[in-house]
Every structure is written in C-alpha cells, then in structure tokens.
C-alpha cells in the first residue's frame with residue numbers, strides 16, 4: 001500500500017479495530033447470534049434473511065464471480081459463495097479483517113472460491129474492466145467520499161448484464177443534531193447524502209436502477225439488539241476493549257438505533273444493472 005492508502009487504513013482502524021480485534025472469539029460470536037439471529041460473520045446491519053432476499057436479485061451461480069467491496073471479516077461473502085456456488089473476491093482496508101476472512105474461507109472449505117485482499121476501495125481498484133458478474137458493498141459506501149467516482153469504478157468492473165447491489169445506511173431523511181452526526185460518523189470518512197442522491201449517481205454512471213428499497217428497519221432492530229447483547233456482557237467487553245472503546249461503541253449503537261427508529265437517518269438498498 002502507498003502512504004495515502006496507509007493513512008486511510010489507519011483512519012478506518014481507529015473504530016474498526018474494536019470490531020475486528022476479537023472477531024472470531026466465542027464471546028463476539030455469541031453477541032452476533034443474539035443481535036442478528038444468525039452469526040454469518042457480519043459487521044454491519046445485514047441479517048441472513050436479508051442477505052437471502054438480496055441474493056434473489058443478484059443471479060449468482062457456479063462459474064460467476066462476485067466482488068464484495070469493504071467485505072469486513074468476510075462472513076457475508078463466504079456465505080454467498082457457499083449458497084450460490086459462485087466465486088468471490090473480497091476487499092477491505094482493514095488488515096485484520098482480511099486475515100480473519102481468509103481463515104474463515106479455508107475453515108469452510110471455500111479456499112479455492114474465495115479470495116480476500118487488503119485494498120483501499122476509495123481508490124481505483126486493481127482489477128481490469130468487465131471482470132465481475134456482480135458487485136456488492138454492504139453498509140460501507142458511506143466511507144468513500146467521492147460517490148460518483150466510486151460507482152463509475154464499479155460500473156467499469158462489471159460485465160454487461162452484471163448487477164451492482166449496495167446498501168447506504170447514511171441517507172438523510174430527517175433532522176439530525178450535531179452530536180448525533182458526530183457519534184454516527186465516528187469511524188473514519190463518512191458521507192451523508194440526501195435520499196435520491198444515490199439513484200441519481202447510479203443513473204449518471206450509466207447503470208439501470210432495478211431496485212430501491214427502504215431497509216432501515218433492519219438497522220434499527222440490529223443496532224438495538226447489538227447494544228443490548230453487549231450491555232449484558234459489559235464486564236467482559238470492558239476488559240477486552242477498554243472503557244473508552246466500549247462506551248464509544250455503546251453510544252454509537254444507541255444513537256444508530258434511535259435515529260433509524262425515528263426515520264431520521266435511513267438505510268436503502270439499491271440494485272442496478274450494467275446494460276451496455
């Protein structure tokens with residue numbers, strides 16, 4: 001990685017270290033089971049039933065190749081490879097997340113069909129054009145400040161007929177106070193966009209919009225369940241994370257749940273298709 005990429009990686013790590021530091025321990029897995037219903041190794045607002053619905057829009061099958069941008073610890077991408085038979089490439093800027101993802105793929109016997117790499121996805125991506133049948137980016141598009149450039153880059157990488165699916169959990173649909181904005185954007189770069197902006201950029205990038213759906217309810221539910229699951233294990237988590245990181249996470253989840261429940265900061269899923 002060059003020095004610009006490194007500085008972005010450090011920025012992302014400030015918050016995400018707390019998420020990925022002990023990701024594959026039994027304690028964190030238990031918290032995910034309680035928060036999400038099923039632990040698929042996610043670090044987002046994605047639940048297994050939601051991913052199944054997303055998969056019905058992606059038309060993935062053996063022989064096809066998916067790129068998962070900002071894949072985190074790889075659980076969602078590995079589950080897709082296992083369910084559809086496709087191959088997956090996951091990229092994320094967090095080194096520990098990528099190493100957890102590599103181990104998970106091997107553990108699940110998917111080492112040949114799942115590859116994970118440390119890449120700063122805010123930059124031009126190290127793949128040639130028309131190399132993927134689908135691209136996903138779950139709850140991470142908000143970390144890239146230049147959305148038109150990022151979506152144009154994804155369009156470049158897709159095969160004609162290929163699908164792009166991303167969720168944007170930082171869509172403004174109501175008023176936010178300055179402290180809510182500060183807490184909700186405490187993990188590196190954050191781009192808050194008005195509803196409608198993503199659809200415009202998708203179409204400006206030459207992609208045909210197929211689905212635009214409000215999936216805020218999942219975010220409100222998971223944030224609250226995750227906060228509660230962590231709160232019931234406070235002592236153990238304080239030992240691992242330290243007081244400051246633990247309190248920061250709890251405040252983040254509390255605010256994320258409240259602004260979502262009240263419909264002020266929303267999460268949308270967009271699916272689009274490369275038509276030419």
Ligand SMILES: C[S@@+](CC[C@H](N)C(=O)[O-])C[C@H]1O[C@@H](n2cnc3c(N)ncnc32)[C@H](O)[C@@H]1O
Nearest residue numbers: 042043044070071072092093094120121140143
């Ligand atoms: C909310 S997590 C979502 C992870 C994953 N998509 C999932 O569903 O579990 C956001 C992810 O974005 C990654 N990220 C942040 N900035 C990034 C960047 N510039 N390039 C690549 N990944 C980045 C973080 O490391 C983190 O893993």
